[in-house]
Amino acid sequence: MFDLIVIGAGPGGYSAAIRAAQLGKKVACIEKRPGKALGGTCLNVGCIPSKALLDSSELYETTLHKMEKHGIKIGSVALDVAQMLKRKDDVVKTLTTGIAGLFKKNKVTPVYGAAKLTSPTTVQVTADDGSTSTLEAGHILLATGSESTELPFLKFDGQRIVSSTEALTFPEVPKHLIVIGAGVIGLELGSVWKRLGAQVTVVEFLPRTLPTVDGEVATTMQKLLTKQGMTFHLGTKVTGSQPAADPANIVITATGPDGQEVHFEGDRVLVAVGRRPYIAGLGLDEVGVAHDPKSRRVTVDRHYRTSIPTISAIGDLTDGPMLAHKASEEGIIFAEQFAGMQPHLNYDAIPAVVYTWPEVASVGLTTEQLKEQGTPFKTGKFPFLASGRARAMDEIDGFVKVLTHADTDRLLGIHIVGPRASELIAECVTAMEYHGTAEDIARCTHAHPTLSEGVGEAARAAWAGQSVNF
Numbered sequence: 001m002f003d004l005i006v007i008g009a010g011p012g013g014y015s016a017a018i019r020a021a022q023l024g025k026k027v028a029c030i031e032k033r034p035g036k037a038l039g040g041t042c043l044n045v046g047c048i049p050s051k052a053l054l055d056s057s058e059l060y061e062t063t064l065h066k067m068e069k070h071g072i073k074i075g076s077v078a079l080d081v082a083q084m085l086k087r088k089d090d091v092v093k094t095l096t097t098g099i100a101g102l103f104k105k106n107k108v109t110p111v112y113g114a115a116k117l118t119s120p121t122t123v124q125v126t127a128d129d130g131s132t133s134t135l136e137a138g139h140i141l142l143a144t145g146s147e148s149t150e151l152p153f154l155k156f157d158g159q160r161i162v163s164s165t166e167a168l169t170f171p172e173v174p175k176h177l178i179v180i181g182a183g184v185i186g187l188e189l190g191s192v193w194k195r196l197g198a199q200v201t202v203v204e205f206l207p208r209t210l211p212t213v214d215g216e217v218a219t220t221m222q223k224l225l226t227k228q229g230m231t232f233h234l235g236t237k238v239t240g241s242q243p244a245a246d247p248a249n250i251v252i253t254a255t256g257p258d259g260q261e262v263h264f265e266g267d268r269v270l271v272a273v274g275r276r277p278y279i280a281g282l283g284l285d286e287v288g289v290a291h292d293p294k295s296r297r298v299t300v301d302r303h304y305r306t307s308i309p310t311i312s313a314i315g316d317l318t319d320g321p322m323l324a325h326k327a328s329e330e331g332i333i334f335a336e337q338f339a340g341m342q343p344h345l346n347y348d349a350i351p352a353v354v355y356t357w358p359e360v361a362s363v364g365l366t367t368e369q370l371k372e373q374g375t376p377f378k379t380g381k382f383p384f385l386a387s388g389r390a391r392a393m394d395e396i397d398g399f400v401k402v403l404t405h406a407d408t409d410r411l412l413g414i415h416i417v418g419p420r421a422s423e424l425i426a427e428c429v430t431a432m433e434y435h436g437t438a439e440d441i442a443r444c445t446h447a448h449p450t451l452s453e454g455v456g457e458a459a460r461a462a463w464a465g466q467s468v469n470f
């Protein structure tokens with residue numbers, strides 16, 4: 001008998017299991033991924049392998065195109081895709097094994113197999129060899145994450161028409177990669193294969209890219225990716241596929257913005273149109289755990305309780321952004337609440353990053369959201385072309401945009417497109433978490449010369465009406 005059974009060992013589940021065990025609870029964590037791999041989507045087929053390939057491909061791009069300007073001459077440069085994939089797999093292996101080590105250190109019992117709820121306090125586990133066992137606990141936490149959404153008229157075949165999982169393992173660079181969906185996965189994995197030499201065409205249903213990102217930032221990013229060689233077809237609705245004359249290719253059919261039929265022929269198609277909660281075989285209906293039939297999201301209150309008092313849920317399975325740090329923070333908060341503590345998570349200060357080059361990072365509300373709400377706001381901007389450090393790096397694309405309340409100067413949103421935006425956003429999150437103002441950021445001394453000065457300058461522009469260095 002356990003105090004807590006966690007189903008799913010992704011960032012949400014493993015963080016919850018470890019924190020609950022640290023607080024004295026007897027915890028089991030069940031994971032069904034083959035090969036007893038812990039870490040969920042994030043470590044195995046998500047954040048980590050995609051960033052490993054983004055980093056490798058960025059080095060390749062830098063070596064090919066940026067070194068000479070810095071006065072570094074390199075002879076012939078060759079690509080070894082097999083080695084690049086092996087390095088990525090090694091990174092994944094190190095980190096997933098690390099979770100097993102953390103379980104051991106914190107006395108979490110790992111259980112390998114597919115879990116199914118059989119009552120509000122019991123779970124049946126089916127192991128790889130088909131054998132079953134039953135576990136019982138006072139409480140059960142569901143953290144089964146999400147899976148790629150399939151288009152009904154463009155089913156994944158694992159070869160030509162693929163999800164992000166297969167796009168992380170292409171054995172050679174595609175000649176022409178067609179990406180359906182200009183969201184985070186489309187732009188990140190599109191960037192990887194573009195840098196490595198593929199022609200990349202992105203087909204997006206909406207009239208814009210990155211729908212959740214500040215509009216001006218998304219437009220800037222799209223222009224920069226276009227300059228890097230990606231092609232975008234916005235307002236274009238994919239309708240299906242048909243065989244191509246060349247058997248190595250496939251033809252995607254779509255309806256363009258003016259209603260005209262358009263075709264795209266390529267050797268690989270990455271469908272990246274969103275993810276949806278993974279609930280297959282979990283037994284939600286049998287035990288009566290309420291979930292939205294359309295979105296599949298499990299319904300929870302602000303303490304992560306489902307409709308069954310002894311069952312809770314967190315992470316991609318529940319409402320909110322499908323992000324690893326959102327899932328892990330919820331896991332920790334859940335565990336601490338379960339142990340009698342009273343922490344809470346500020347959903348207004350969860351950062352989001354797109355790991356293209358340059359990167360996109362944001363926290364808080366966008367310009368469009370503020371306009372829609374009718375909130376009076378001020379905007380302060382600072383372009384990286386005016387940053388000494390960005391000049392020294394020769395990375396001058398992009399800007400920092402700070403949005404504040406027009407009457408109180410309180411920070412409402414910060415949006416960055418530029419070099420190392422993923423790191424710059426941390427200061428902005430801290431400031432927002434402390435309910436800071438633009439003046440608070442502007443008056444912090446930022447080391448010179450750093451990219452972070454751009455955040456200080458944009459904050460100054462929002463607060464004082466102008467920055468000093470632009």
Ligand code: FAD
Pocket residue numbers: 007008009010011012013030031032033039040041042043045046047048050113114115116143144145146164165185278280281282314315316317322323324325326327355
């Ligand atoms: P998951 O990580 O999905 O883990 C759930 C686990 O539960 C899985 O291992 C699954 O096998 C297991 N499971 C499911 N059902 C059962 C069952 N019945 N029995 C036992 N086990 C079960 N987010 C970021 O914040 N930053 C990024 O850079 C980023 N990059 C991404 C790149 C890609 C290509 C993808 C696909 C996603 C990326 N994400 C990123 C999103 C991130 O991976 C998810 O938000 C995060 O993994 C969600 O964590 P989770 O714990 O809710 O679920």
Ligand code: NAI
Pocket residue numbers: 151180181182183184185186188203204205206209210211236237238272273274275321322323352353354355
């Ligand atoms: P997404 O929601 O980011 O983007 C999907 C895009 O596909 C949208 O622009 C949407 O308008 C478009 N689309 C939907 N249906 C379409 C259709 N029929 N034809 C053409 N376009 C269509 O989803 P994505 O990129 O699949 O990523 C899934 C989730 O994974 C995201 O919600 C994100 O939170 C997470 N993720 C996070 C990363 C990060 O934090 N850096 C990296 C990768 C994934």
